[in-house]
Amino acid sequence: MNEINNSLMNTGTLWLPEAISDIAGSVDSLFYFIFWISVLTFIGIMGVSLYFLVKYRASNNKPKEKHITHNTLIEVVWTVVPTILCMVIFYWGFTDYMRLKTAPGDAIQIRVTGEKWLWNFDYANGTNTVGELAVPVDTPVQLIMSAKDVLHSFFIPNLRVKRDLIPNRYTTIWFEANKTGSFQIFCTEYCGDGHSNMLANLHVMPMDKYQDWLASGGGSNKDMPLAELGAKLYKQMGCNACHTLDGSKSVGPSWLGVYNSHRQLTSGKTVTANDNYIRQAIVDPGSDVVAGYPPVMPTYAGKLSDRDINAIIEFIKAQK
Amino acid sequence: MSTKTIKNYLNCETGIMSWLTTLDHKRIGVMYLLFIAISFGLGGFFALALRMELLTPTQLYLTAKQYNQAFTLHGAVMVFLFIIPSIPAALGNFVLPLQLGAKDVAFPRLNLASFYVYVLGAAFAIFSLFNGAVDTGWTFYTPYSTQSDTSVISMTLAAFILGFSSILTGVNFIATIHKMRAPGMTWFRMPLFVWALYATAIIQILATPVVGITLLLLIFESTFGVGIFDPALGGDPILFQHFFWFYSHPAVYIMVLPAMGVMSELVTTFCKKNIFGYKLIAYSSLAIAIISFLVWGHHLFLSGQSSYANMIFSLLTFLVGIPSGIKVFNWVTTMYKGTIDLKTPFLYFLSFLFLFCIGGFTGMFLGALSVDVHLHDTYFVVAHFHYTMMGGVVMAFLGGLHYWWPKMFGKMYSEKWGRIAAAFVFVGFNWVFFTQFILGTKGMPRRYYNYLDQFQPLHAFSTMGTFVLGTGFIIMAVYLIHSLFKGEKAPANPWGGLTLEWVADTPPDHHNFHETPTVTTGPYDYEKAGY
Numbered sequence: 001m002n003e004i005n006n007s008l009m010n011t012g013t014l015w016l017p018e019a020i021s022d023i024a025g026s027v028d029s030l031f032y033f034i035f036w037i038s039v040l041t042f043i044g045i046m047g048v049s050l051y052f053l054v055k056y057r058a059s060n061n062k063p064k065e066k067h068i069t070h071n072t073l074i075e076v077v078w079t080v081v082p083t084i085l086c087m088v089i090f091y092w093g094f095t096d097y098m099r100l101k102t103a104p105g106d107a108i109q110i111r112v113t114g115e116k117w118l119w120n121f122d123y124a125n126g127t128n129t130v131g132e133l134a135v136p137v138d139t140p141v142q143l144i145m146s147a148k149d150v151l152h153s154f155f156i157p158n159l160r161v162k163r164d165l166i167p168n169r170y171t172t173i174w175f176e177a178n179k180t181g182s183f184q185i186f187c188t189e190y191c192g193d194g195h196s197n198m199l200a201n202l203h204v205m206p207m208d209k210y211q212d213w214l215a216s217g218g219g220s221n222k223d224m225p226l227a228e229l230g231a232k233l234y235k236q237m238g239c240n241a242c243h244t245l246d247g248s249k250s251v252g253p254s255w256l257g258v259y260n261s262h263r264q265l266t267s268g269k270t271v272t273a274n275d276n277y278i279r280q281a282i283v284d285p286g287s288d289v290v291a292g293y294p295p296v297m298p299t300y301a302g303k304l305s306d307r308d309i310n311a312i313i314e315f316i317k318a319q320k
Numbered sequence: 321m322s323t324k325t326i327k328n329y330l331n332c333e334t335g336i337m338s339w340l341t342t343l344d345h346k347r348i349g350v351m352y353l354l355f356i357a358i359s360f361g362l363g364g365f366f367a368l369a370l371r372m373e374l375l376t377p378t379q380l381y382l383t384a385k386q387y388n389q390a391f392t393l394h395g396a397v398m399v400f401l402f403i404i405p406s407i408p409a410a411l412g413n414f415v416l417p418l419q420l421g422a423k424d425v426a427f428p429r430l431n432l433a434s435f436y437v438y439v440l441g442a443a444f445a446i447f448s449l450f451n452g453a454v455d456t457g458w459t460f461y462t463p464y465s466t467q468s469d470t471s472v473i474s475m476t477l478a479a480f481i482l483g484f485s486s487i488l489t490g491v492n493f494i495a496t497i498h499k500m501r502a503p504g505m506t507w508f509r510m511p512l513f514v515w516a517l518y519a520t521a522i523i524q525i526l527a528t529p530v531v532g533i534t535l536l537l538l539i540f541e542s543t544f545g546v547g548i549f550d551p552a553l554g555g556d557p558i559l560f561q562h563f564f565w566f567y568s569h570p571a572v573y574i575m576v577l578p579a580m581g582v583m584s585e586l587v588t589t590f591c592k593k594n595i596f597g598y599k600l601i602a603y604s605s606l607a608i609a610i611i612s613f614l615v616w617g618h619h620l621f622l623s624g625q626s627s628y629a630n631m632i633f634s635l636l637t638f639l640v641g642i643p644s645g646i647k648v649f650n651w652v653t654t655m656y657k658g659t660i661d662l663k664t665p666f667l668y669f670l671s672f673l674f675l676f677c678i679g680g681f682t683g684m685f686l687g688a689l690s691v692d693v694h695l696h697d698t699y700f701v702v703a704h705f706h707y708t709m710m711g712g713v714v715m716a717f718l719g720g721l722h723y724w725w726p727k728m729f730g731k732m733y734s735e736k737w738g739r740i741a742a743a744f745v746f747v748g749f750n751w752v753f754f755t756q757f758i759l760g761t762k763g764m765p766r767r768y769y770n771y772l773d774q775f776q777p778l779h780a781f782s783t784m785g786t787f788v789l790g791t792g793f794i795i796m797a798v799y800l801i802h803s804l805f806k807g808e809k810a811p812a813n814p815w816g817g818l819t820l821e822w823v824a825d826t827p828p829d830h831h832n833f834h835e836t837p838t839v840t841t842g843p844y845d846y847e848k849a850g851y
């Protein structure tokens with residue numbers, strides 16, 4: 001994940017990663033407004049407590065005085081002042097929230113489908129990608145999202161946007177990125193074993209590049225050597241959610257040493273894991289299920305081009 | 321023990337059966353305490369397992385599934401078996417009748433029954449541990465929970481049964497508070513701990529049935545395939561979230577209100593001052609209890625709930641914070657011109673004050689809609705609720721435990737080690753959880769088994785803090801157990817408290833008081849007591 005520059009820790013302020021939209025900037029202002037109110041009030045409360053602790057320690061002799069048990073003025077003040085501050089924060093938070101929710105009518109629409117454990121993106125011109133979302137800079141973009149299986153949640157920290165995806169229902173997000181570059185996308189609603197691998201990248205590019213990218217069917221990997229492309233797809237397509245490379249068993253079998261080994265299937269057959277077998281396992285996983293594993297692998301038919309499948313086979317070959 | 325043993329509730333009857341069939345609220349309280357301590361140990365064990373795995377960005381020693389099971393069990397055990405019953409069922413059972421000047425709770429048999437219902441619920445929870453431990457998160461969100469092949473049913477059944485225990489205790493406490501107060505103890509002469517338990521009991525009775533029926537519906541759905549919450553069957557997953565949080569948000573106050581009650585007791589006793597703003601504190605408990613029913617939607621800001629619902633829930637969320645803030649101001653002001661004694665229980669009071677304030681302030685970030693969009697389901701939320709639940713409730717529980725320990729067992733623990741442990745817990749806690757605020761604001765999502773390399777330094781740092789925190793708890797366990805056997809004999813009133821439990825013998829007699837006490841003043845009249 002380090003190959004692209006999507007750092008959250010090393011950009012922005014101590015607390016927040018770099019903000020790449022106007023609204024994100026406004027959200028950050030509110031964040032720091034609450035932050036400073038909290039810090040000051042906290043220091044006030046702790047300071048007063050500390051002062052009392054030192055001054056009124058039992059060992060300090062002090063004159064006997066009448067005990068104060070209440071004081072209406074002060075009690076009213078410390079009820080009313082925080083209430084007013086809270087209302088300011090509430091109002092600010094709500095108005096920005098409405099801005100975050102209400103997409104302009106001319107926004108480019110992209111469909112997002114979340115499934116265990118990858119992100120599918122569908123563009124109006126028929127291009128579809130997995131794990132890579134490209135958008136033009138300085139242009140409003142609306143994502144229309146739905147989930148296939150369980151709840152997921154789509155989170156782009158740098159844009160301060162997040163929303164749950166629900167099966168059989170659409171939810172939306174919109175944003176207008178003002179900076180080009182690659183940024184991190186997370187799934188933030190717990191969805192099972194591969195939840196933490198359900199990542200994607202956001203690529204914000206100039207409009208002309210975006211158009212090229214769309215026309216080429218989602219950025220061609222034509223020049224990339226096969227094994228390298230396979231390694232990329234392994235992560236991007238979410239194979240890593242179920243298959244390890246180090247021999248340890250996960251949801252599915254590890255790819256270490258799989259190529260040309262003998263596979264015991266639930267049907268009782270034993271087959272050799274050659275190119276055809278692997279291709280079949282990818283496009284029609286239900287047909288040959290490896291013994292000892294549940295038939296949970298989704299099919300990748302239609303999501304991977306022939307070249308992509310060849311690349312993955314090369315990558316699996318290389319895992320010895 | 322000296323040769324002339326005075327009969328008390330611990331030695332008036334002996335043998336294991338005398339405990340298992342006891343109707344004495346004090347013994348029931350002690351049995352709860354034992355189970356709660358064990359649950360805390362179990363929940364803590366899972367927490368440690370999680371933090372260790374998070375030392376590295378990829379697999380260290382757990383598989384993804386085991387990790388998911390560990391965080392689910394950590395949450396479920398800590399919430400259902402530990403925090404919810406901790407103060408009301410363990411400390412409350414012991415202290416409430418004593419503070420009221422009563423012989424027992426209103427329904428002693430029901431009290432024992434609710435203990436056994438708790439044990440039954442715990443048994444189901446433990447059973448589900450060995451029977452394919454749940455991996456859904458303690459929130460059991462649908463449709464994941466209806467599709468998971470782990471033992472969701474036995475765990476939800478456990479939570480359902482534990483809910484009943486909680487309801488029964490609530491009913492019992494309300495009846496006790498209405499009917500069993502000593503002569504002269506008007507409502508406004510009740511200790512604030514009693515007020516807090518009263519407000520808690522209201523929530524327990526009104527909210528717990530909702531989660532009970534929700535979990536039952538969940539079981540129904542996964543057993544009979546009736547579509548209620550699972551969209552694949554035509555159900556609505558968001559409905560589950562509404563039902564679940566309709567209970568679970570008020571449940572936050574089932575945990576916090578009793579803790580606030582303990583705080584009021586600690587601050588008055590260790591400052592030898594009448595509480596500042598008694599009525600405001602009492603009423604704010606009730607206000608919290610009522611408003612807490614109306615804020616559940618703040619857990620659903622991002623789940624497709626309408627913007628107007630979001631607006632109202634956000635507004636009410638800010639309102640529910642205000643009574644808590646008022647209490648903090650009252651406690652601090654109570655210290656003004658007091659006679660402050662920094663004993664171990666008071667150190668936990670101060671820890672609570674510090675940590676709970678941070679918990680409350682960070683709640684404002686989450687209540688503000690636009691900021692919540694960024695922070696929801698990140699480590700910021702994890703840190704926030706640990707500051708309120710552990711930094712708040714657990715600190716108050718420990719404060720109360722150290723405060724009433726001498727009364728419960730007639731023995732003093734080592735003050736020196738008590739202070740050392742309190743320091744370890746305080747430092748360790750901040751070390752672990754403050755770090756997680758930064759992880760969260762930087763975008764680290766929660767419930768992540770693997771994480772980006774760039775988050776490793778903070779994760780590793782947070783994990784290191786767990787050792788400091790754990791050391792604190794181990795020291796505490798050692799000196800507390802040691803005190804039972806070797807501790808100095810405790811006087812009847814070691815801290816100079818004025819509430820009625822300090823009038824009783826130490827440990828109290830089986831019937832609590834030799835003669836029914838009469839009450840003539842408010843609970844904290846230290847001025848009259850010569851301070």
Ligand SMILES: [Cu+2]
Nearest residue numbers: 187189191195
């Ligand atoms: Cu997920």
Ligand SMILES: [Cu+2]
Nearest residue numbers: 569616618619
């Ligand atoms: Cu809540």
